[in-house]
Amino acid sequence: MDTVTFDGLNTYMVSRATRKAGVTVALSGLGGDELFAGYLPFMRYYRWKQQGLWGLPAWLRRIPGSLLAHATTVTRYRRMGELLSVPEFSIEHIYPLFRGIFDQRTLRQLLALLRQSIPSINTS
Numbered sequence: 001m002d003t004v005t006f007d008g009l010n011t012y013m014v015s016r017a018t019r020k021a022g023v024t025v026a027l028s029g030l031g032g033d034e035l036f037a038g039y040l041p042f043m044r045y046y047r048w049k050q051q052g053l054w055g056l057p058a059w060l061r062r063i064p065g066s067l068l069a070h071a072t073t074v075t076r077y078r079r080m081g082e083l084l085s086v087p088e089f090s091i092e093h094i095y096p097l098f099r100g101i102f103d104q105r106t107l108r109q110l111l112a113l114l115r116q117s118i119p120s121i122n123t124s
Helices: 007-020 040-051 058-070 075-084 091-099 104-117
Strands: none
Touching (some): 040 091, 058 075, 075 091, 075 104
16 A cells, blocks of 8 residues: 555554553554444445445446546546456455555556666565
């Protein structure tokens, strides 16, 4: 995923302060939104799943999905195309698309620019 997170730094700082206060065990709640589907994308996932669009066969969804993902420069439509093109409408396929900032085409373009500017980088 391409979303920057500061959870690691936050957890470290809180853990350090907690330990300095003499506490050896503390619960943070980190991951609770993921576990209990608290983020808006999880609610969208559930709502869309109920609407039945993803009940269509994958090959049929891929036709408009491919058009949206490749024929437009509007990120919102490209992301919808990527969603329609997933092999199955399951959380493991949808989650990275919901949580990422960039669509796949933009990510490929950014990585190509990065490879050009830093020839020794290995992104494989």
